[in-house]
Amino acid sequence: MSTEEGSLSTEGMYSKLVEDGGTSADEEFGAQPARFVASSTGVRGRLAHNGPYRVATACLTAFCLILLMVLVAMGVHYNSMGQNSQKVSQNSTSSSSTQMQKACANVTTLIAEQSRLKEKNIELQNELDQLKAKTEKLETTPTPQPVQCTDDWLYFNGSCYFISRFGRSWMESQKYCERKGGHLAIIHTAEEQTFLWDLLPRGHWNSYWFGISDEKLEGDWYWVDGTKLVGGFWEDGEPNNHIDEDCGYIVKTEVLTRVAIKSWYDAPCDMSIPWICEKKAAK
Structure with missing residues (x-):
């Protein structure tokens, strides 16, 4: 107011x-x-x-x-994120490059392994083809009848062999073998020589006649079938014709260092010793 x-x-x-x-x-x-x-x-x-x-x-x-x-x-934040993103991108690029190199190396290894497996497959296929060919050949080849060696005769590579237990002269031994359908053993190979050697017992001087002599001409050795000796399995220093030694024999002693392919000696043909016969195996 x-x-x-x-x-x-x-x-x-x-x-x-x-x-x-x-x-x-x-x-x-x-x-x-x-x-x-x-x-x-x-x-x-x-x-x-x-x-x-x-x-x-x-x-x-x-x-x-x-x-x-x-x-x-x-x-500032986005700038930092950009830098981090760039680093991540660089790391990612480096990692991708490393992985690519590893992948390339793996591919190279796989290609080499594939090539090796192909070669192995070819080898196996060849072996398979060979086995098939052998199988077909065996199927078409007649089965041989079992060979037989009678009595005390032993079989080896198509022949039967007899080893005596008593002694006779070289000539009497040859006649005995002939009566049995054979002859004194003719030995051509080391395998045959070793087979017979293994059958002989060891002893002080176990000796056995076989089918070779030089009675016709000293130093010229012939088999009982008339063919001339080539090579042989003589002991070192044999044959020496020490006392008119014209017939060959095999010796096997208790000396373990002796070997089958060095066991032939020459001796007088009238000496009484065991012998070895040979004949074709029966089919």
């Missing part, structure tokens, strides 16, 4: 002043009072209205600063 009254009083006083001396005041100052009032009212209005704008401006500035900081942080 007092405020309204003060305001009315002031306005009345101002009106009165205008009425009393308004002309001179207006002439000196023009419409300044009226503009002042209006200006004062406008300033107060602007001040009243500018308060929220200042707050908004401050908030907007703070928001911009925060946004700028966020953008900077994001830039």
Whole structure:
């Protein structure tokens, strides 16, 4: 109430002043009072209205600063991520290159292994073909009848052999073999010589006639079938014709160092010793 009254009083006083001396005041100052009032009212209005704008401006500035900081942080973050991504990409490229090299090496190894297996397969196929050919040959070949050596005769490589247990001269031994359908043994190979040697018992001087002599001409040894000796299995220093020794015999003693292929000697043909006969095996 007092405020309204003060305001009315002031306005009345101002009106009165205008009425009393308004002309001179207006002439000196023009419409300044009226503009002042209006200006004062406008300033107060602007001040009243500018308060929220200042707050908004401050908030907007703070928001911009925060946004700028966020953008900077994001830039740093993405830059770091880009570097990491580049490193990962480089590592990935290096790893891929290593894996590619390993893969190429594995492929080369597999190709070489495949080639080796192909060659092995060819070899096995050849062996299979050979086995098939042998099988076909065996199937078409007649089965031989079992050979037979009668009584005390022993078989070896198509022949039967008889080893006597008593002694006779070389000539009488040959006649005995002939009566049995054979002859004194003719020995051509080391295998045959070894076979007979293994049949003989060991002793002090176990000796056996076989079918060779040089009665016709000293030093020219012939088999009982008329063929000439080639080679032979003489002991070192034999034959020596020590005392008119024209017939050959095999010796096997208790000395273990003696061998089958060095066991022939020459001796007088009338000496009585065991003998070895040979004849073809029956089929």
